[in-house]
Amino acid sequence: MHGAPSVSYPVGRSRNAGRLLLLLWICGACCVAAACLRLGKADWRFGLLVVSVLGAGGAAWASSLRRVPLSFVNFDGLRWSIPGATGLHAADARVALDGQSWLLVRLAEPRHAARWVWLERRALPQRWQDVRRAVYSRPVPAGQASTDPRSAPARAQHPLS
Numbered sequence: 001m002h003g004a005p006s007v008s009y010p011v012g013r014s015r016n017a018g019r020l021l022l023l024l025w026i027c028g029a030c031c032v033a034a035a036c037l038r039l040g041k042a043d044w045r046f047g048l049l050v051v052s053v054l055g056a057g058g059a060a061w062a063s064s065l066r067r068v069p070l071s072f073v074n075f076d077g078l079r080w081s082i083p084g085a086t087g088l089h090a091a092d093a094r095v096a097l098d099g100q101s102w103l104l105v106r107l108a109e110p111r112h113a114a115r116w117v118w119l120e121r122r123a124l125p126q127r128w129q130d131v132r133r134a135v136y137s138r139p140v141p142a143g144q145a146s147t148d149p150r151s152a153p154a155r156a157q158h159p160l161s
Contacts, residue, residue: 002075002138004075004130004133004137005075005077005096005130005133005136006074006075006077006134007074007075007127007130007131007134008073008074008075009072009073009074009075009119009123009124009127009131010069010070010071010072010075010122010123010124011070011071011082011117011118011119012070012123013068014102014118014120015120016027016099016102016118016120017118018064019105021060021118021140022060024055025053025056025060028053028056029053029057030049031053032049032053035049036049036050045073045148061071069082070076071083073107073117075093075131075134075135078090079092080092080093080107082107082115082117089109090109091107091108091109091115092107092108092109093105093106093107093135094106094108095135095136096116101120101121101122101128102118102119102121103118103119103120103131103132103135104116104117104118105117105118105119105135119135121133
């Protein structure tokens with residue numbers, strides 16, 4: 001049985017993440033509007049609800065203006081990593097949301113905080129199926145690695161080379 005391919009895939013700011021946050025904010029704003037209508041009179045709770053929904057929207061908008069540098073997430077056949085000083089080195093991946101042309105993936109290292117990344121087909125379409133296979137592959141337990149050279153994963157290559 002062959003393992004998932006080694007792959008390097010670009011990650012950065014995601015339009016889908018922005019759309020999802022906007023949808024969640026709109027739902028929250030609608031709930032606040034319904035609660036304010038239910039209260040019937042303006043009191044301190046009304047003000048607190050309005051300030052909280054406006055503050056959340058302002059914080060989301062301000063964070064959308066920040067530039068996010070493009071980086072790469074790498075899969076070596078067993079573990080995931082993000083190179084760099086604050087990157088991950090040996091993480092496991094779990095898919096949280098799968099939209100077929102985009103994935104929200106949770107990368108977790110033992111004894112470290114998890115990191116969430118959005119992977120989108122439009123970032124590198126020719127490697128999309130490879131990254132999907134890698135994300136959904138099961139890690140091979142350390143003591144059960146195959147000695148068959150045909151099942152050994154290839155070395156990760158930069159996708160643009």
